[in-house]
Amino acid sequence: MNEEELTPHFEELKKELEGKIDDAQLKKELNTYLNEYRVTIDAAKRGIKRKYGVDPTLAFVTGDSITKKISDLAGTEMNVDIIARAVFTEKKTVSVRGEQKTIVSGILGDETGTAPFTVWEGVNVDLVKGETYRFKNAYTKTWNEKVQVNLGSRGKVEKAEGVKLDVPDRALSADTTDVKIGDVRDGIGNVNVTGRILSVETRSITVKGETKEVHSGLIADDTGKIQFSAWNDYNLKKDESVCIKNAYIRSWKGIPQLNLGDRCEVSRVDDSFGEIDAAASSKKTVSEIMSAGGGLDVSITGTVVDMRGGSGLIKRCPQCNRSVLNDECATHGSVTPVFDLRMKLTLDDGTGAISAIVNRPDTERLIGVTLAAAEGLAKAHGDIEVVAREIAPKIIMKKVTVTGNVLIDEYGPMMIVKKVEADVVDVKAEAERLLKELEAAL
Ligand SMILES: [Zn+2]
Numbered sequence: 093m094n095e096e097e098l099t100p101h102f103e104e105l106k107k108e109l110e111g112k113i114d115d116a117q118l119k120k121e122l123n124t125y126l127n128e129y130r131v132t133i134d135a136a137k138r139g140i141k142r143k144y145g146v147d148p149t150l151a152f153v154t155g156d157s158i159t160k161k162i163s164d165l166a167g168t169e170m171n172v173d174i175i176a177r178a179v180f181t182e183k184k185t186v187s188v189r190g191e192q193k194t195i196v197s198g199i200l201g202d203e204t205g206t207a208p209f210t211v212w213e214g215v216n217v218d219l220v221k222g223e224t225y226r227f228k229n230a231y232t233k234t235w236n237e238k239v240q241v242n243l244g245s246r247g248k249v250e251k252a253e254g255v256k257l258d259v260p261d262r263a264l265s266a267d268t269t270d271v272k273i274g275d276v277r278d279g280i281g282n283v284n285v286t287g288r289i290l291s292v293e294t295r296s297i298t299v300k301g302e303t304k305e306v307h308s309g310l311i312a313d314d315t316g317k318i319q320f321s322a323w324n325d326y327n328l329k330k331d332e333s334v335c336i337k338n339a340y341i342r343s344w345k346g347i348p349q350l351n352l353g354d355r356c357e358v359s360r361v362d363d364s365f366g367e368i369d370a371a372a373s374s375k376k377t378v379s380e381i382m383s384a385g386g387g388l389d390v391s392i393t394g395t396v397v398d399m400r401g402g403s404g405l406i407k408r409c410p411q412c413n414r415s416v417l418n419d420e421c422a423t424h425g426s427v428t429p430v431f432d433l434r435m436k437l438t439l440d441d442g443t444g445a446i447s448a449i450v451n452r453p454d455t456e457r458l459i460g461v462t463l464a465a466a467e468g469l470a471k472a473h474g475d476i477e478v479v480a481r482e483i484a485p486k487i488i489m490k491k492v493t494v495t496g497n498v499l500i501d502e503y504g505p506m507m508i509v510k511k512v513e514a515d516v517v518d519v520k521a522e523a524e525r526l527l528k529e530l531e532a533a534l
Pocket residue numbers: 409410411412413414421422423424
């Protein structure tokens with residue numbers, strides 16, 4: 093890429109980084125990403141933004157937002173205002189990175205159409221069905237050619253006083269759709285699916301003082317697998333194939349689940365799925381996962397473009413296992429922390445970026461540095477951060493395949509990695525080199 097082609101990207105980054113780095117430094121960063129790491133310009137931009145603390149998945153305000161009608165939304169808006177009626181709203185509590193938060197989702201509509209929306213942050217107005225609101229500083233995404241409206245931390249919902257909208261009262265469709273399991277999404281209404289039961293178990297749970305049985309497990313077809321829960325006993329058995337009619341979708345931590353409620357019908361069908369490997373994960377791209385709103389047991393192959401803060405040697409509270417700074421746990425006060433090793437990676441596969449949290453055993457295996465060695469190194473240097481600095485060059489710009497469940501929140505997709513494969517380091521040589529350095533430091 094020549095100077096001239098690079099200029100608009102340079103200017104865009106400069107604006108978004110808001111003086112966090114000077115021009116020379118930015119040029120150097122771009123050069124490193126493009127010529128040394130050899131990534132695409134989009135990956136380079138995302139990597140640099142992340143590095144300097146600008147989350148590239150967040151909408152940023154580049155000036156005044158514009159107001160659009162729903163039918164004019166392209167699904168790529170970063171900052172847009174929409175005046176629309178709340179056709180349907182629902183408050184839900186979701187778990188975002190281990191924290192409970194309340195979000196509001198639903199359908200909004202104007203004269204030109206309807207679109208699903210989610211307010212992720214600071215729901216400052218109790219949205220009332222049928223009322224008209226101004227959704228400010230929203231950003232949009234598309235799934236299945238349908239635009240979705242999102243409000244993040246910069247978004248705002250205000251009552252649109254005195255605005256008259258001629259919105260036809262659309263009843264939400266009560267029709268059920270036949271879908272492949274791989275296409276099941278939150279918000280698609282009631283569905284019919286056909287698949288093979290991979291596992292099923294019955295548990296007793298207590299709901300409002302009453303003991304109930306819930307039957308849950310995994311069901312799969314040739315496109316994917318999904319967890320299901322049934323409140324009635326359909327006598328589901330492992331390895332049998334069933335057609336489930338009128339099930340509904342609920343997401344748990346961003347991962348859609350199939351719920352068999354009272355209106356659901358189950359019938360046995362001939363199995364036409366052939367080999368289904370229950371342990372197999374499905375290969376997905378980041379953009380496919382973004383469209384799906386999350387994923388169960390998916391694999392992504394991409395390049396590690398960043399290792400973020402909170403990686404390397406970290407301290408955890410011995411009681412709640414949360415990571416702690418300055419030996420202070422938010423819940424348990426002053427504690428004697430235990431050490432752990434992990435990596436918080438940013439992986440880019442060319443369609444988008446995903447955050448991947450790699451646990452201690454996989455970190456040790458990939459990097460060739462054990463927790464004990466990392467502790468030794470930190471001690472020798474009198475600095476815990478030295479471990480992250482040692483690890484980073486070994487993993488950044490390496491191609492890795494990660495497998496796990498992907499949760500999505502307003503910061504983008506995140507995977508708790510269950511399995512990771514990489515062409516990384518000569519572990520033995522690395523261990524020897526580290527040992528030498530350790531000895532030299534003592
Ligand atoms: Zn604690």
